[in-house]
Amino acid sequence: MTRENEDRTPSDAELAELVYGNNPHVGGGELDQGMVQPEDNPAPDAEVIDAPAPSADVAARPARVIEHRGDREVPVLPEWLTSWDVFVPAFRRHAKFLATWSAHHGVRSPLYTTRFLGRAALGLGICTKALARWVLDSENKAKRAALIAGAKGTTEYKTLRKEHADGVRARLGGLAAGGVLLGVAGATINAQAGPDGLTVATMAAGAAAVTGLGIVGTRRVAAPIAETRREEVPPLTVDTVTDALMTLGLSGQRSEVRKGNAEIKILRIFSTTGGVEIHVDLPPGATVADVIKNKEKLAGALRRPQDCVWPEGNAKAHPSRLNLYIADKALSERDLVRFAYRNKGAVNVFEDFVIGEDQRGRPVSTCLMYNNGVVGGLPGAGKTFLLRVLMLGAALDPRTELHIHEFKGTGDLMPLEPISHVCRSGSDEDDYAALLADLNAITAEMNRRSKIIRDLPISVSAEKKLTDDLAAVGNPHGLRPLLLVIDESQLPFGHKVIGKEIVEKVENILRLGRALGIMVWLATQRPSAEAIPARISALLSLRICLRVGDQVTNDMVLGTSAYQAGRRATVFSQEDKGTALMLGEKADTQLLRSAYVDGILTEQVVARARAEREAKGLLSGVAAGEEPGDDDYATVLDHLIAVWPENDPEWPNGKVWADDLAERLAGHIPALYEGWDGSQVLAAAKRHGVTYVQVKHHGQNKRGLARTDITRELTPTTDEED
Ligand SMILES: Nc1ncnc2c1ncn2[C@@H]1O[C@H](COP(=O)(O)OP(=O)(O)OP(=O)(O)O)[C@@H](O)[C@H]1O
Numbered sequence: 001m002t003r004e005n006e007d008r009t010p011s012d013a014e015l016a017e018l019v020y021g022n023n024p025h026v027g028g029g030e031l032d033q034g035m036v037q038p039e040d041n042p043a044p045d046a047e048v049i050d051a052p053a054p055s056a057d058v059a060a061r062p063a064r065v066i067e068h069r070g071d072r073e074v075p076v077l078p079e080w081l082t083s084w085d086v087f088v089p090a091f092r093r094h095a096k097f098l099a100t101w102s103a104h105h106g107v108r109s110p111l112y113t114t115r116f117l118g119r120a121a122l123g124l125g126i127c128t129k130a131l132a133r134w135v136l137d138s139e140n141k142a143k144r145a146a147l148i149a150g151a152k153g154t155t156e157y158k159t160l161r162k163e164h165a166d167g168v169r170a171r172l173g174g175l176a177a178g179g180v181l182l183g184v185a186g187a188t189i190n191a192q193a194g195p196d197g198l199t200v201a202t203m204a205a206g207a208a209a210v211t212g213l214g215i216v217g218t219r220r221v222a223a224p225i226a227e228t229r230r231e232e233v234p235p236l237t238v239d240t241v242t243d244a245l246m247t248l249g250l251s252g253q254r255s256e257v258r259k260g261n262a263e264i265k266i267l268r269i270f271s272t273t274g275g276v277e278i279h280v281d282l283p284p285g286a287t288v289a290d291v292i293k294n295k296e297k298l299a300g301a302l303r304r305p306q307d308c309v310w311p312e313g314n315a316k317a318h319p320s321r322l323n324l325y326i327a328d329k330a331l332s333e334r335d336l337v338r339f340a341y342r343n344k345g346a347v348n349v350f351e352d353f354v355i356g357e358d359q360r361g362r363p364v365s366t367c368l369m370y371n372n373g374v375v376g377g378l379p380g381a382g383k384t385f386l387l388r389v390l391m392l393g394a395a396l397d398p399r400t401e402l403h404i405h406e407f408k409g410t411g412d413l414m415p416l417e418p419i420s421h422v423c424r425s426g427s428d429e430d431d432y433a434a435l436l437a438d439l440n441a442i443t444a445e446m447n448r449r450s451k452i453i454r455d456l457p458i459s460v461s462a463e464k465k466l467t468d469d470l471a472a473v474g475n476p477h478g479l480r481p482l483l484l485v486i487d488e489s490q491l492p493f494g495h496k497v498i499g500k501e502i503v504e505k506v507e508n509i510l511r512l513g514r515a516l517g518i519m520v521w522l523a524t525q526r527p528s529a530e531a532i533p534a535r536i537s538a539l540l541s542l543r544i545c546l547r548v549g550d551q552v553t554n555d556m557v558l559g560t561s562a563y564q565a566g567r568r569a570t571v572f573s574q575e576d577k578g579t580a581l582m583l584g585e586k587a588d589t590q591l592l593r594s595a596y597v598d599g600i601l602t603e604q605v606v607a608r609a610r611a612e613r614e615a616k617g618l619l620s621g622v623a624a625g626e627e628p629g630d631d632d633y634a635t636v637l638d639h640l641i642a643v644w645p646e647n648d649p650e651w652p653n654g655k656v657w658a659d660d661l662a663e664r665l666a667g668h669i670p671a672l673y674e675g676w677d678g679s680q681v682l683a684a685a686k687r688h689g690v691t692y693v694q695v696k697h698h699g700q701n702k703r704g705l706a707r708t709d710i711t712r713e714l715t716p717t718t719d720e721e722d
Contacts, residue, residue: 079270090271093328105226115225119217120210126220127213135171137164234303236276236326238266244301248294250286274361275308275327282320288313291322293566306571307331310359313588325360331593332575339389339595342605346612347396349481349519350468355389356578356594364582364592368394369481370465371584372510372520372539376527376557377546377569382578383523384412386544386594387487388602390521394483395419395609398618399471401480403442405435406487413487415602418610421621427488429636429684432495432502433672435486439505440674442484442518446509449516452477466517473616480618481517484509489522490531497683503533510539527556542584544592547572558583636665636684637710643668644707655695657704658682678703689713 080086105112133139144164151157190198218225234240245264263283270277282291291298291311299309307330314321340354340363347353352365368390375383384406394400395416402420406413409426417423422438424431453461453470461470471479486492492502510520522540524531527548532540537556545557547569554563554570558581563570567589569581578594597605613619620626643664644656658678665673665681682692685705690713695704 079272085273086271089273089328093271108227112225116214116218117210119221119225120214121217122220123213123216123218126216131175135168135175137167137171236269236278236302238269240302241266241269241278241280241324244298245280245282245291247301248291248297250283250290272325272360274329275325278322278324278326279314280322280324282322284320287319288322289319289565291324293564295566296571302326305330307359307576310591327359331359331579332573334593336596337578337593339392339597339601339605341392341396342601345396347393348468349394349397349400349483350471353393353396354595355386355393356592358593359591364590366390366542366582368483368519369517370514370519371541372514373522373542373544373584374527374532374537374540374557375521375523375544375546375580376532376548376553377525377580378549379525380574380577381525381546381548381572382580382594383525383546384408384487385578385597386546386580387485387521387523388413388416388597389595391416391483391485392597392602392605392609394481394519395606397481398609398613398616399473399480401482401620403438403482403484404487405431405438405485405492407431407491408488412599413485415599415606417622418606419613419619419623421623423622427491429687430639430672432492432498433636433676433684435492436498436502436505437670437672437674438484439502439509442482442509442513443505445482446513446516446518449477449479450512452479453516465515471517473618479517481519482513484518484520485523486521487523488525490524490526490528493533493536494530497680503536507533507535507539510536527553529556532556542582544580544582545569546578546580547574547576558589562589635688636681637688637690637714639665639669639672640681640685640705640710641707641714644710646707648707651697654707655693655704656707657695657697657702658692659702661705681705685710 075082080090137144144160148157148160151160186198186202189201193201242264250264263281265281267279267281268277282288288311295309295311296306298311299306302309304326308327310325310327312323312325313319314323337356341347349368352367354363354365356364358364373390375386377383391402391404391413394402402416403422404413404416404420404424405422406425407427411425414423414425422434424434449466453464453466456464456470461467466479466481470477471481486506493499493506495502506520509518513520522532522536543557543559545554548554548557550570551563554568555561558567558569562568562583567581567583572579578596580592580594581589582592583589610619610623613623640661644661648654648656658681660678662673662676662678662681666676682703682705686692690705690709692703693706693709694701
């Protein structure tokens with residue numbers, strides 16, 4: 001629709017008024033980045049369709065575009081002079097180059113000297129020959145010979161010969177005079193400065209002569225004296241970077257056109273911590289995502305390993321502003337990342353804490369509270385180490401209650417037992433049962449918290465969630481942050497008997513526990529649909545993907561189409577241990593090199609954390625000796641015998657229905673067996689080699705177990721006794 005008052009094209013003055021409004025800071029001709037330049041964009045000839053009429057109100061407001069004028073400040077000093085972080089690495093890099101360059105050529109200097117003397121000898125030959133030719137006027141020899149041949153027998157012949165002889169004599173005289181002059185100069189120096197002065201002067205003249213002759217000889221040979229190492233890596237100049245970006249065919253919809261490439265603008269190239277940074281404006285139509293997708297090609301074109309080339313966007317500028325960071329060292333060649341809290345420092349789980357660094361060595365932080373997460377990666381990629389970093393962060397907030405279930409069975413997380421409420425390692429039936437029991441307990445705690453928080457007045461709990469203040473040490477409701485960690489989650493989730501129930505319970509905790517201060521972290525080496533069922537995956541807000549083998553696994557951890565979008569943890573090599581892509585903390589994926597925390601350091605930090613918990617009376621569960629630790633190796637068979645007397649009067653034939661046994665177990669250790677039915681008891685017994693039997697009782701025939709089968713299984717064989 002065309003409005004009445006827009007039937008005519010606005011004049012330049014009107015356009016300027018529209019754009020500037022009455023902004024006192026913007027002068028008449030000061031249109032800048034993002035603004036319409038009247039001379040560049042003459043008023044359109046066509047009708048303006050549906051353009052809003054400038055109401056007095058709008059015209060009075062400065063146009064929105066003015067807010068995006070860009071940075072008009074010009075840095076006074078270069079960054080390396082104002083930033084210690086930039087200066088030190090740049091200085092180190094140059095000093096290292098100078099030192100290695102000097103050593104390289106110093107070692108070869110005898111070779112260079114010999115080569116130069118050889119070339120000086122060649123130069124001497126060249127100069128002597130040239131002098132002889134000058135004295136004998138060899139240049140004109142052919143011309144002279146022709147003249148002389150033509151004038152043979154005439155007086156002119158004699159004249160010509162005489163002229164030549166005179167010329168030669170004169171030049172010889174000149175040479176002799178030069179010699180005499182040299183002699184006189186020598187005698188004068190001798191008289192003035194003595195024999196030592198003469199020696200010095202002779203040597204200086206000799207050195208000058210040898211240098212001169214060497215230069216003459218070198219010019220003839222046309223090969224450099226010094227051996228320069230051919231640079232494998234081209235320097236980062238405007239041309240090399242532009243050429244490399246050109247290979248990506250950025251704005252070309254049709255690759256043969258690529259006209260936008262002409263508009264790649266390199267804005268700055270400068271040294272920064274650990275490398276070089278390049279700011280680029282990509283051609284219109286291309287975005288940083290296009291470059292990130294083609295990182296591999298770009299690295300190839302820059303002749304650098306992929307993990308040295310890090311393209312990033314600059315959200316503050318515009319989607320086509322590329323900040324390209326080229327690291328000096330590949331990730332795997334860098335030093336291990338130190339744990340920021342190794343010796344001192346506390347963590348508040350409601351705030352960010354440092355878990356590692358990124359490709360530029362900048363600290364990477366995360367906040368555990370109100371987040372649930374997953375760590376995925378191939379075996380040996382560094383999952384357990386990463387989990388340890390997260391758990392130590394939680395441990396250093398003495399309020400946090402740790403519930404650790406590690407199903408790999410290697411005890412990697414057991415160093416955290418002294419501060420944990422629950423800490424188990426292994427994948428026996430009782431470990432699965434213990435997880436289920438713990439999930440039940442956490443669910444009960446979750447329900448308790450939800451009631452407490454619901455009943456709190458708004459003035460105390462405005463957001464109706466567990467806050468830092470509500471969880472303060474000594475709060476009357478016993479509210480504490482709670483961290484549940486399940487390492488190798490594919491095992492309990494895939495458990496034939498109780499797997500489904502575990503998944504349901506975890507899903508429920510993920511869904512409702514977040515706001516109530518319950519944080520869940522899963523780790524798996526097989527991030528398949530079984531390891532992280534879709535309903536659970538959808539509830540995980542932080543995703544950390546270490547090295548994975550294929551696109552499917554990559555996308556399981558980082559989300560659908562992550563691989564397509566260039567977020568590829570498949571590019572990490574075996575050496576990139578502890579290096580991951582992290583999604584969730586920022587709008588886009590972040591690279592994370594996690595801090596290196598081995599068993600010894602874990603123990604040290606745990607000792608510190610335990611001391612603080614002890615001092616504040618915050619030890620609970622296994623750490624406080626309230627629950628059996630994981631050195632209780634009893635299995636379901638031991639528990640069955642405990643509830644099954646040898647001569648059970650009710651079951652005289654030594655066989656009992658499974659349902660009855662389930663009830664007895666639940667009464668004996670409710671934390672483990674609460675809610676079990678007969679089939680779970682039979683499945684658990686089967687894992688320990690005891691199969692079911694049919695049991696007739698009171699006229700009914702049901703599945704059950706025979707006590708003798710259990711005792712046989714529990715009796716050590718002769719070999720074991722040995
Ligand atoms: N952040 C790190 N920096 C350097 N090296 C690391 C880092 N994290 C782990 N590593 C190295 O990688 C090895 C394997 O780590 P980890 O045990 O965490 O792997 P994993 O993925 O849990 O393996 P698996 O799935 O087999 O249990 C460690 O022994 C350690 O040497």
